[in-house]
Amino acid sequence: MSVLYKASKIVVGENLELIENASILVKDGKIIKILSNSEVDDFGFEYELVDFGQKTIIPGMIDCHNHLALDTRLDNHLVRMNDSECEQTIRAIKTMKDDLLSGVTTARCLGDRYYIDVTCKKAQLEGRIMGPKLIVSGIGMRASHGHGYVGLPHCGKEEFRKTARENIAKGVDFLKVFMTKVINATPYIYHFLTLDELKVVVEEAKSVGITTACHCSGGQGLDDCITAGIDCLEHVYYISDEQIKRVKEADMWVVYTPSYALNNELLFKFSPKDREGSLQEKEIIKGCLENSIKGKLKFGIGTDGIHQGLAQEAIYISELGANNRDVLAGITTNAAKICGISSYRGAISEGLDADLVVLEGNPLEDISALKQVFSVIQSGEIIR
Numbered sequence: 001m002s003v004l005y006k007a008s009k010i011v012v013g014e015n016l017e018l019i020e021n022a023s024i025l026v027k028d029g030k031i032i033k034i035l036s037n038s039e040v041d042d043f044g045f046e047y048e049l050v051d052f053g054q055k056t057i058i059p060g061m062i063d064c065h066n067h068l069a070l071d072t073r074l075d076n077h078l079v080r081m082n083d084s085e086c087e088q089t090i091r092a093i094k095t096m097k098d099d100l101l102s103g104v105t106t107a108r109c110l111g112d113r114y115y116i117d118v119t120c121k122k123a124q125l126e127g128r129i130m131g132p133k134l135i136v137s138g139i140g141m142r143a144s145h146g147h148g149y150v151g152l153p154h155c156g157k158e159e160f161r162k163t164a165r166e167n168i169a170k171g172v173d174f175l176k177v178f179m180t181k182v183i184n185a186t187p188y189i190y191h192f193l194t195l196d197e198l199k200v201v202v203e204e205a206k207s208v209g210i211t212t213a214c215h216c217s218g219g220q221g222l223d224d225c226i227t228a229g230i231d232c233l234e235h236v237y238y239i240s241d242e243q244i245k246r247v248k249e250a251d252m253w254v255v256y257t258p259s260y261a262l263n264n265e266l267l268f269k270f271s272p273k274d275r276e277g278s279l280q281e282k283e284i285i286k287g288c289l290e291n292s293i294k295g296k297l298k299f300g301i302g303t304d305g306i307h308q309g310l311a312q313e314a315i316y317i318s319e320l321g322a323n324n325r326d327v328l329a330g331i332t333t334n335a336a337k338i339c340g341i342s343s344y345r346g347a348i349s350e351g352l353d354a355d356l357v358v359l360e361g362n363p364l365e366d367i368s369a370l371k372q373v374f375s376v377i378q379s380g381e382i383i384r
């Protein structure tokens with residue numbers, strides 16, 4: 001069945017241009033045509049008309065940094081990463097549904113135990129569970145003495161190579177490693193992987209044409225990520241001006257996950273310092289992220305397991321200085337590039353997946369409109 005979705009504002013194309021009084025013709029889950037309403041006439045086939053009136057349609061949102069079984073809304077959510085496979089899978093099914101209903105039609109998963117992400121990706125595609133379409137990394141690889149609650153410990157190049165290959169054999173879309181802690185007590189930012197260990201992971205990814213992502217706050221670890229050729233840096237809370245230049249030169253992506261530093265409740269949970277020290281740390285991180293945004297690094301935005309929280313992350317990035325169009329790109333068009341799916345998803349363009357979110361307001365004018373989701377459409381079907 002074909003559907004014509006009509007609204008007074010639609011944010012279309014790679015450049016997220018606003019067009020007024022237009023319609024999106026959807027057939028078999030794809031966007032067939034974008035029309036001005038005066039063109040709406042006879043297509044030579046039956047279609048249903050859904051008129052969203054004064055609302056705004058944007059591309060389905062993409063959470064660039066998700067963990068299906070990590071759920072910050074629960075007490076002791078980190079300890080729960082040791083729960084059984086069954087328990088974590090049940091949790092993943094719930095977070096996927098919650099995220100989809102909040103407007104996240106695609107999510108990039110940065111590591112879950114037991115290949116839960118790989119299993120759920122397949123189940124979602126087959127229509128057995130409800131949730132975002134997934135881009136998965138399987139087992140996150142951390143150092144045996146390093147950070148990474150959702151990852152598993154590795155020591156030495158060959159252990160990293162072994163898991164990298166196991167991940168690839170399971171069919172992951174990219175590889176994930178953990179280099180540093182989340183929030184550090186500056187000035188020294190510890191890193192836990194050697195350059196050689198990083199290079200092995202990059203080498204294995206390149207050998208099969210997939211990308212690499214690294215959990216990296218800053219310090220020497222960030223420099224090593226650039227040297228090793230990691231494709232995407234996650235978090236970058238402590239990125240320095242010098243590193244901003246290097247990342248830009250290397251044309252690398254960054255993914256911002258601002259809540260862990262800017263939301264006090266989460267900050268106090270993760271900072272190794274006392275309350276006052278944590279608040280000072282927050283100011284340092286704010287400065288680094290502001291400089292990174294000013295430096296115009298290519299970015300995506302992610303929640304890091306704060307389910308239903310992508311709109312808030314986007315609002316933080318706008319408060320840190322990014323313009324609304326760039327913020328929107330960070331959860332749609334640019335996010336799709338980070339995921340490697342931009343040729344078929346991430347924008348409202350002809351031929352792409354009909355993943356759409358209908359908002360009460362226009363986020364190009366007021367980014368907080370992302371919080372007022374009226375309807376969610378995935379592969380052409382109204383989910384909410």
Ligand SMILES: [Zn+2]
Nearest residue numbers: 065067110304
């Ligand atoms: Zn993460």
